[in-house]
Amino acid sequence: MSKIQLNRNILILHLTILIWGFTGILGSLISVSAIHLVWYRVAIASISLLVYFLLTKQSILVSRKQFLQFFMVGAVVGLHWVLFFYSIKVSTVSVTLVTLSSVTLFTAILEPIVNKKRIALLDIVVGLVIIVGIYTIFSFETHYLVGLLAGLGCAFCASIFSIANARMVKKSSPTLITFYEMLGACFWISILMLFTGDFNAEMKLGQQDLIYLLLLGVVCTAVAYVMGVAVMKELSAFTVALTTNLEPVYGILLAMLIFGQKETMSGGFYLGACIVLGAVFTYPYVKTKLEKRQKELIIRKLH
Numbered sequence: 341m342s343k344i345q346l347n348r349n350i351l352i353l354h355l356t357i358l359i360w361g362f363t364g365i366l367g368s369l370i371s372v373s374a375i376h377l378v379w380y381r382v383a384i385a386s387i388s389l390l391v392y393f394l395l396t397k398q399s400i401l402v403s404r405k406q407f408l409q410f411f412m413v414g415a416v417v418g419l420h421w422v423l424f425f426y427s428i429k430v431s432t433v434s435v436t437l438v439t440l441s442s443v444t445l446f447t448a449i450l451e452p453i454v455n456k457k458r459i460a461l462l463d464i465v466v467g468l469v470i471i472v473g474i475y476t477i478f479s480f481e482t483h484y485l486v487g488l489l490a491g492l493g494c495a496f497c498a499s500i501f502s503i504a505n506a507r508m509v510k511k512s513s514p515t516l517i518t519f520y521e522m523l524g525a526c527f528w529i530s531i532l533m534l535f536t537g538d539f540n541a542e543m544k545l546g547q548q549d550l551i552y553l554l555l556l557g558v559v560c561t562a563v564a565y566v567m568g569v570a571v572m573k574e575l576s577a578f579t580v581a582l583t584t585n586l587e588p589v590y591g592i593l594l595a596m597l598i599f600g601q602k603e604t605m606s607g608g609f610y611l612g613a614c615i616v617l618g619a620v621f622t623y624p625y626v627k628t629k630l631e632k633r634q635k636e637l638i639i640r641k642l643h
Contacts, residue, residue, distance in 0.1 A: 349571040353583050356571070359564040361590030364433040365598055366556045367425040369548075374426035375536075376543050377553070378418060379529045384557025386522040389515065392562065402516060406508075410517055413504045414524020420497035422529070423490045431487025433595035434603050437588035438477065438613045439491025441620050445470040446499035454503055462630060466623045473615030480608025518565055585620050 370377050393400050402410070427436040448463035478488060501521075508517055533539050545553065592613075595603040 345574070349574045350579070350583070352567055352571045353575060353580065354586070356564050356568045357583055357587050358590050358594075359560050359567075361437075361587050361594055363556065363560045364424075364428055364437055364591045365594050366552050366560065367428045368433055368595075368599070370552045370556070371549055372545065373538075373542065374422050374424075374429055375529065375533065375538055377425050377556075378421040379526065379533065379543075380545075380553045381421065381557050381561060382418060382522045382525040382529065384553060385561040386519065386526055388558050388562035389519040389522060392515070392566065393519070398515075400516065400519065402512065402520065406512055407520060409504075409508060410520035411524035411527065413501050413508070414521040414526075415528040416497050416501045416504070417521050418525030418529045420494050420501065421525070423494035423497065427487045427490035427494060430490065431481075431484040432603055432605070433599070434592045434605055434609070434613075435477070435481065435484050435487050436491045436494070437591040437595075438609075438616055439474065439488050440495050440498070441585075441588050441616050442470055442474060442492060443495040443498045443502070444620050444623060446496050447502060450499055451503050462623075462627060466619050469619040470616050473612045473617075473619065476612030476615060477609055478612075480606045480612070515566065522561075585617070585624075588617065 367374075367377065372380070390400075424436060424440065427439070445467045448467050449459065451457075452459045452463075474488075474492075478485070481488070505514075505517060592603070
């Protein structure tokens with residue numbers, strides 16, 4: 341890959357992360373409840389991806405086992421987004437995005453358990469640092485307790501479906517996985533709404549809500565995903581991991597720019613945010629260095 345192609349792919353990745361960061365802004369702007377918002381989002385994303393498959397003439401056939409796996413993971417994806425948007429609506433975009441960064445902590449604990457491996461010392465250290473950062477935010481932003489807890493639940497769900505997707509993507513197309521997960525999320529949220537009576541007049545959308553939802557479902561979900569998958573095949577895992585960590589940074593900056601005073605937080609929040617984001621950014625760099633050093637030691641022993 342030439343330098344021009346590399347820079348182009350990195351630019352597209354940054355644009356993708358920026359679009360993902362804008363998701364929280366739209367969540368705050370859309371007036372319907374979190375569960376209604378997510379139902380519309382996954383329905384629009386499902387239709388958009390189906391159109392994408394039809395235009396590219398790709399088959400959507402999968403085995404029964406794969407269908408059930410994707411559909412069940414879709415339930416976790418749906419819960420993740422409901423908690424994400426609920427957290428935004430009861431707190432702020434900044435609080436939700438920083439708390440969501442704790443997905444690194446949950447993944448560091450859950451992934452070794454699922455894959456039956458030992459938890460690495462680095463993962464424990466980074467996890468403890470993230471806990472300190474989140475505790476700092478809790479200490480100064482107690483009035484956002486519900487939003488912080490919802491954000492942590494959202495991060496936990498993100499960790500679960502990320503680990504599941506990492507296993508499933510080895511045997512199936514990422515776009516197919518996402519399509520069926522969107523359908524699964526739509527199905528399970530619909531079942532929940534039937535039981536809770538949430539198919540009601542509160543679902544009615546104004547013109548502004550409809551525009552925001554189309555942006556959320558088409559641009560921030562379907563289009564951004566296709567863009568992300570395209571460049572992730574060309575870039576290294578390290579570059580992708582490091583750049584993805586910019587999502588809360590982009591999101592917080594956009595929130596401050598758009599909402600102004602509403603997104604202004606205490607000094608303690610920003611201290612905690614710096615601790616969490618510092619740990620998240622440092623993690624892939626240090627992990628790559630350690631893995632490289634271990635490989636060098638193994639090669640030396642073999643020679």
